[in-house]
Amino acid sequence: MKIKTFRRIAQTxxxxxxxxxxxxxxxxxxxxxxxFYSMDIGDAAIxxxxxxxxxMLASGTIxxxxxxxxxxxxxxxxxxxxxxxxxxxxxxxxxxxxEKLRKLMRMKPFKPQYTDSYPHKQAKYRYLFLLVGLLxxxxxxxPILNLISAPGIISSQALVLVKFGYVTFxxxxxxxxxxxxxxxxxxxxxxxxxxxxxxxxxxxxxxMTVRKVADECSNCxxxxxxxxxxxxxxxxxxxxxxxxxxxxxxxCPDNRKKDTLKFTFR
Amino acid sequence: xxxKFTEMFENLLNSNPFKNYFKKNRLRPPxxxxxxxFMELCIRCARCIEVCPYDSIRRADLYEKLQIGTPYVFPxxxxxxxxxxxxxxxxxxxxxxxxxxxQDVRMGLAVINQDxxxxxxxxxxxxxxxxxxxxxxxxxTCYNVCPYTDSAIVLEKFILPVITxxxxxxxxxxxxxxSTPKKSIVIYPEGMPIExxxxxxxxKHRVQAQDEKKPEGALHGEExxxxxxxxxxxxxxxxxxxxxxxxxxxxxxxxx
Ligand code: SF4
Ligand code: SF4
Ligand code: SF4
Ligand code: SF4
Ligand code: SF4
Numbered sequence: 001m002k003i004k005t006f007r008r009i010a011q012t013x014x015x016x017x018x019x020x021x022x023x024x025x026x027x028x029x030x031x032x033x034x035x036f037y038s039m040d041i042g043d044a045a046i047x048x049x050x051x052x053x054x055x056m057l058a059s060g061t062i063x064x065x066x067x068x069x070x071x072x073x074x075x076x077x078x079x080x081x082x083x084x085x086x087x088x089x090x091x092x093x094x095x096x097x098x099e100k101l102r103k104l105m106r107m108k109p110f111k112p113q114y115t116d117s118y119p120h121k122q123a124k125y126r127y128l129f130l131l132v133g134l135l136x137x138x139x140x141x142x143p144i145l146n147l148i149s150a151p152g153i154i155s156s157q158a159l160v161l162v163k164f165g166y167v168t169f170x171x172x173x174x175x176x177x178x179x180x181x182x183x184x185x186x187x188x189x190x191x192x193x194x195x196x197x198x199x200x201x202x203x204x205x206x207x208m209t210v211r212k213v214a215d216e217c218s219n220c221x222x223x224x225x226x227x228x229x230x231x232x233x234x235x236x237x238x239x240x241x242x243x244x245x246x247x248x249x250x251x252c253p254d255n256r257k258k259d260t261l262k263f264t265f266r
Numbered sequence: 267x268x269x270k271f272t273e274m275f276e277n278l279l280n281s282n283p284f285k286n287y288f289k290k291n292r293l294r295p296p297x298x299x300x301x302x303x304f305m306e307l308c309i310r311c312a313r314c315i316e317v318c319p320y321d322s323i324r325r326a327d328l329y330e331k332l333q334i335g336t337p338y339v340f341p342x343x344x345x346x347x348x349x350x351x352x353x354x355x356x357x358x359x360x361x362x363x364x365x366x367x368x369q370d371v372r373m374g375l376a377v378i379n380q381d382x383x384x385x386x387x388x389x390x391x392x393x394x395x396x397x398x399x400x401x402x403x404x405x406x407t408c409y410n411v412c413p414y415t416d417s418a419i420v421l422e423k424f425i426l427p428v429i430t431x432x433x434x435x436x437x438x439x440x441x442x443x444x445s446t447p448k449k450s451i452v453i454y455p456e457g458m459p460i461e462x463x464x465x466x467x468x469x470k471h472r473v474q475a476q477d478e479k480k481p482e483g484a485l486h487g488e489e490x491x492x493x494x495x496x497x498x499x500x501x502x503x504x505x506x507x508x509x510x511x512x513x514x515x516x517x518x519x520x521x522x
Contacts, residue, residue: 025316030351038311038357047357051309055358058306069357140331143303155313156335160325163315168327170334 003246009085011093018027018090018155022162032076035155036090037068045069048152049077050198054143057134067108079200081209084245085189085196086206086245090191091150091174096228098181111185114224117242119231122190126197147193150188185230189243200240206266208244214260223248225263293455294340295323296346296371297353297361301455307360310335314361316350322346334397339373341437341453346373348436349411369414370387374435376419377410378427383450389425407438408451 038047047069233248348368
């Protein structure tokens with residue numbers, strides 16, 4: 001079975017959950033509640049680490065409620081890497097669908113040439129964007145990076161749609177991002193998204209990572225071409241950019257003969 | 267200087283769908299820390315909005331500047347029923363989770379407009395002796411619906427509703443006030459100390475609040491009950507005078 005199949009199941013389930021959770025709440029079932037900014041399942045609180053970090057920064061305080069809601073996402077991050085992005089984030093799912101649509105329409109997006117230095121260049125963009133965002137945020141003193149968090153917007157719009165029956169202007173922002181996906185290959189997740197960038201700080205080498213376990217492979221570079229984050233899966237699996245989507249593991253032709261490119265825990 | 271034009275302008279702002287900012291006397295949900303801190307802490311996660319069983323909490327829109335996505339209560343439409351659920355789910359402490367008692371909530375302060383309140387009108391009519399319009403009616407709805415009757419809201423002279431400093435600002439009174447065309451109670455927000463933030467509508471009433479708030483001396487609870495029980499007509503003498511002629515004089519007149 002392909003990893004992608006499991007991933008699609010998880011993504012579809014998340015997409016359904018976005019609408020199901022507010023619907024359950026409308027019917028007065030409050031077991032799960034919240035959006036992708038912050039959510040709780042029973043008594044376990046989960047919050048977007050960037051959102052909580054922003055409110056720490058803006059208010060200059062740290063309280064136990066903040067810490068409490070950070071434990072689960074950070075533990076997940078350390079253990080399984082950035083699975084949030086590729087397995088659950090609704091924006092990622094939509095972006096992948098857009099890619100399918102683009103292939104259907106035979107459009108060629110702008111995809112930069114892969115070179116060995118390219119991953120570092122794109123990393124600089126991401127970190128710079130996050131840094132500038134955090135600076136602007138601290139000047140204003142309001143957690144404004146939440147306003148451009150794609151998964152948060154999508155889920156909170158689903159909430160207002162289900163609960164109050166309207167959508168707000170924020171949805172246009174997401175629509176623009178999605179539309180641009182048609183023209184520039186995976187631009188938001190690779191170069192800008194502050195949520196994903198902040199998550200990648202909690203990447204640990206010991207957690208789940210893609211590694212080349214065989215000493216040699218046919219060096220076809222299929223994995224490099226498939227990687228949606230435009231890194232080299234053979235060497236850079238443990239970097240913060242890899243979101244553990246497993247597309248490279250699926251694509252590697254050598255895997256069929258013997259384990260070459262695999263998820264490992266070390 | 268208030269005239270017809272300023273009133274029209276205000277009404278325009280109040281009814282413009284893009285300017286909710288001026289229209290709404292928005293309260294933060296119960297337990298909210300003060301407004302400035304709230305804006306820093308709230309991550310707009312909408313958990314409090316989801317958990318509210320009465321749909322009292324709304325989500326601010328883009329029109330409302332950086333407030334976008336933050337929760338508020340607009341008691342004129344839907345008050346908070348003090349079920350104390352929302353503060354428990356807040357992940358950042360923007361709503362204080364340690365608050366558990368409804369009576370400790372201070373979301374705002376109710377202010378009664380004495381010109382339009384039906385009970386005040388009734389009282390005035392009674393004082394003048396005649397009902398000019400013939401429509402004076404006793405209401406006391408706010409007194410009856412308040413969850414802290416006789417402590418947050420008391421009836422002065424057994425008829426005039428007066429808000430005390432025990433008012434939680436939940437707004438149930440404002441939601442239920444039947445007076446038309448405008449409700450006679452506004453809640454003005456606790457977390458928004460800067461006047462502009464409450465909009466025109468709130469500012470107008472705040473002026474009245476200053477000379478109206480006199481909770482001291484007002485009776486409530488046990489005291490008021492005793493006072494009420496003391497009402498007893500059996501040995502009280504009416505102290506008005508008969509203004510009709512006495513019988514003898516009538517005789518005299520007849521004799522003439
Ligand atoms: S980078 Fe951002 S938008 Fe992309 S998958 Fe991760 S959280 Fe979602
Ligand atoms: S206390 Fe209950 S009714 Fe009031 S705003 Fe919170 S959840 Fe809604
Ligand atoms: S639960 Fe707290 S952080 Fe979330 S929207 Fe409500 S007040 Fe803001
Ligand atoms: S409900 Fe409104 S009209 Fe009735 S007594 Fe209270 S303030 Fe006056
Ligand atoms: S007076 Fe009105 S706002 Fe104050 S506690 Fe009573 S019902 Fe709530």
